[in-house]
Amino acid sequence: MSTSLNASRAVWLHIGAGSFHRAHQAWYLHRLIAKGDTRWSVALANIRDDATPLLDALAEQNGQYVLETVTPQGERQYETITSIRKVIPWDNELAALMAEGARPETRVISFTVTEGGYYLDNQFNLDQGNGDIQADLLGGCRTIYGTIAQLLEYRKQLNGDPVTLLNCDNLRHNGERFRHGLMQFLQLRQEKALIGWIESHTRCPNTMVDRITPRPSPDVAQRVAQATGFQDRAPVMGEAFIQWVIEDDFIAGRPALEEVGVELVESVLQYEEAKIRILNASHSCIAWAGTLIGQSFIHESTGTPAICQLAYDYVTQDVIPSLTPSPLDLVAYRDVVLERFSNPHIRDTNQRVAADGFSKIPGFITPTLQECYQRGQVPAATAMLPALFFVFMQRWHQHNLPYDYQDGILDAAAVHQMFNSADPVAVFAADEKLFSTLAHSAPFAQLLRQSIDKVNHWLTQ
Numbered sequence: 001m002s003t004s005l006n007a008s009r010a011v012w013l014h015i016g017a018g019s020f021h022r023a024h025q026a027w028y029l030h031r032l033i034a035k036g037d038t039r040w041s042v043a044l045a046n047i048r049d050d051a052t053p054l055l056d057a058l059a060e061q062n063g064q065y066v067l068e069t070v071t072p073q074g075e076r077q078y079e080t081i082t083s084i085r086k087v088i089p090w091d092n093e094l095a096a097l098m099a100e101g102a103r104p105e106t107r108v109i110s111f112t113v114t115e116g117g118y119y120l121d122n123q124f125n126l127d128q129g130n131g132d133i134q135a136d137l138l139g140g141c142r143t144i145y146g147t148i149a150q151l152l153e154y155r156k157q158l159n160g161d162p163v164t165l166l167n168c169d170n171l172r173h174n175g176e177r178f179r180h181g182l183m184q185f186l187q188l189r190q191e192k193a194l195i196g197w198i199e200s201h202t203r204c205p206n207t208m209v210d211r212i213t214p215r216p217s218p219d220v221a222q223r224v225a226q227a228t229g230f231q232d233r234a235p236v237m238g239e240a241f242i243q244w245v246i247e248d249d250f251i252a253g254r255p256a257l258e259e260v261g262v263e264l265v266e267s268v269l270q271y272e273e274a275k276i277r278i279l280n281a282s283h284s285c286i287a288w289a290g291t292l293i294g295q296s297f298i299h300e301s302t303g304t305p306a307i308c309q310l311a312y313d314y315v316t317q318d319v320i321p322s323l324t325p326s327p328l329d330l331v332a333y334r335d336v337v338l339e340r341f342s343n344p345h346i347r348d349t350n351q352r353v354a355a356d357g358f359s360k361i362p363g364f365i366t367p368t369l370q371e372c373y374q375r376g377q378v379p380a381a382t383a384m385l386p387a388l389f390f391v392f393m394q395r396w397h398q399h400n401l402p403y404d405y406q407d408g409i410l411d412a413a414a415v416h417q418m419f420n421s422a423d424p425v426a427v428f429a430a431d432e433k434l435f436s437t438l439a440h441s442a443p444f445a446q447l448l449r450q451s452i453d454k455v456n457h458w459l460t461q
């Protein structure tokens, strides 16, 4: 069933009916409508069949649902989100989604298909060995690339109007990375005409998105019913904090997002860098440390003074000097991030956040180590993060972690080999994939050894 309410002039098509879109982008567009600006509305679709029950529930509720937000102090608020005016039913060929994307009224197509939905390797090139990518190269629409390629071909033939493609996933340089993947995909399909059309008729601004949105547990619907009287079949829950920074490069117009708190900037890079180093790296630090002392939840570990201090010192002593000057108030950002992590009502797990260390160290942590050395400073606080990860992986090697460790690029044999070697710390410190140029630095190896000793000392206290 397709639900079309008010005929709005401009459509924002979103692909990826997960929780995050409904707690984030849909909320901003709802706020605009609530302020009286009804020029834009959302049409919601999904590539995979896994959101069909949710899409059906939403369609029956005319696209409306309740968003519950909760502050670190436990104050809960409930808001009925009204920006989704069309719920696009899933079908095998995604025919309704393609038709929506080709309409001239559709001027922005955004997507949240998870980090893994871009199939990019360490060098950010398309993983051509992936089965879904291979199927899409033969004309399928199982991935964002096959779907967008088909949709844009259809659009080019039907009306040819330009459109903005807006990646809202947690990926560094997300617009650029998606565009690069899409172009590689089309080159493999030898779609020269479509590549030329995309170059002149689309834009892919980078965005930085932020709001911790766990998967809604059954008690969310119960609280929503209690607070609002509405038996919502599609409620969503997130933290009260929200942020969205977008490069202001829309080719076919955009909603007046600045009216509802979105930061429209020339370059998102400084915001993204602050988020990756202050939020994401501290998050991992807390999850690794918390796991090592037997804790399960992020808020418990953030509330443990010794662990919070590790994250605080890392940001204060090493990250802030690296990122200054910045358009952000980095001190305030650090404090807000630590407060958000301490929110006991979100119940985010150390297991979820501890994942993917082998990608996070080079992406989130090594740049700070390198920059400290470049300005003549010993990165003692930052070195504690890979030291924690080393001890964490030692537990993994000994089958002594309380949960399954998930890491998309884990080389299990190499890790076991490292811990079975005569000097595991030396092997770890010399890993170029983790530490880049520092892998050849004797002072860094020594610092890492001292930091690992500190972690072990802390654990025996």
Ligand code: NAD
Pocket (backbone or CB within 6 Å): 016, 017, 018, 019, 020, 021, 046, 047, 048, 050, 051, 112, 113, 114, 115, 116, 117, 118, 142, 143, 144, 168, 169, 170, 171, 209, 210, 211, 212, 213, 214, 215
């Ligand atoms: P979710 O599990 O609720 O939804 C995931 C969505 O992605 C579903 O619609 C699913 O069908 C789709 N999907 C998964 N793999 C896909 C693939 N390979 N190809 C196409 N579609 C695919 O997750 P969510 O909470 O909505 O989060 C989605 C993404 O949003 C995250 O991966 C992240 O990049 C971004 N994000 C989430 C949060 C958060 O706290 N949840 C915060 C910031 C950013």
